Amino acid sequence: MIPIRTVVPTAAEASALLGGLRRTADADAIVAEFAGDEPDAALLELVETPFASVADVDERLARTESYLRERGDRRAVFLTVYVRMTATVRDAIDDGAFVDAEWAAAYLVAFTERYRRALVAFERRAFGSLPRPWLLAFAAAARRETLVAQDALLGINAHIAYDLTYTLGDVGIDPDRGVKREDHDRINAILARLVQTAQDALVEAYDAAWIAGIDRLLDPFDDRVALLGLKTVREFAWRNAVLRADLPAWAGEPYVDWRTETVATGAAAVLLAPDIDADEHARMRDAEADASVERAFGEATRRRT
Structure with a gap:
């Protein structure tokens, strides 16, 4: 029988759920705004087929990041971090860091596939078929009205706070649930380090450009990137x-999907909706463009990993 503590939200989860219910976004307006846009055939050629292996993830994800970056597509901001994450997990698999290396490799591929x-x-x-957190992240990047820091954090939020739950379902947590939990925690430790790297790279890029105020997006970072906090959201x-x-599918799946x-x-x-007024936000965006913060962030991230 499933323990009641697994079903009942923790205090942190309950707080996050209440916070999420208070904050809504007009998905219908976003859909209407972008519905008529033509797809990028070259981009689709890169990512149209599912990832087949860790090596395939490595190669095509890097090419996708390069393609988006060269086109000035702000979706590259998150990928700059994510390419480093997949490479770090790959190295850990090769180094024998996981108890079940085959499961860890499947986890990496399934996570990237999401x-x-x-x-x-x-x-x-x-x-x-697009999860709402990704709709908000991609639409923000396409509009180019957000800061580089926001684009990075929106992608991290969608991938960790949303995709991680379903990735575990894709690869399965049984049999040997205890072993898989250990390897899940090892992957989470890598995620935590990479998110910290992203935060440090953002601070470095903004400091180099003499842009003040970014601390209001990054401090406290956990509260901004996910209402639960990064450590808690992985749990x-x-x-x-x-x-x-x-749980039976009729009970477990709708409940998990909702929360x-x-x-x-x-x-x-x-x-x-950061704690920055509209005029200051516009000033920071202009300063970002003048100082090439997006490029500086990419360089700082690559240098730190």
Whole structure:
């Protein structure tokens, strides 16, 4: 029988759910805005087929990041961090850091596949299959009205606060649930280091450009990137996977879907409405463009990983 503590939200989860319910975004307006746009055929050629292996993830994700960056597409900002994350997990697999290396490799591919499917859905304007946290992240990048820091954090939020739950379902947490939990925690430790790297790279890029005020997006970073906080949201993903595995599908899946989307969408809404007034936000955007903060962020991230 599933423990009651797994079903009942923790205090942090309950707070996050309430916060998410208070913050909404007009998804219908976003869909209407982008529905008529033509897809990028060259981008789709890069990501149209599912990832087949860790090597395939490495190669095509890097090419996708380069393609978007060269076109000035702000979706490259998150990919700059994510390419480094996948490379770090790959190295850990090669170094024997995981108890079940085969499962860890499948986890990496499945996690990246969640991102690929979201990217393809947005590019094809297949909004019905696009998770709302990714809709908000991709739309913000396409509009270019957000700061580089916001683009990075919106992608991190969608991938960790939303995709992680479903990745665990894709690869399965049984049999040997205890071993898989250990390897999940090892991957989470890598995620935590990479998110910290992204934060440090953002601070470095903005400091070099003499742009003040970015601390209001990054401090406290956990509260901005996910209403649960980064450490708690990774535990949240595991608890969700346990619920989906142990409860009847008619009960577990709708409940997990609701709370995962509520938390991740609420966090995205927080990121899109930072504690910065409109005039200051516009000033920072102008300063970003003048100082090439996006390029500086990429260089700082690559240098730190």
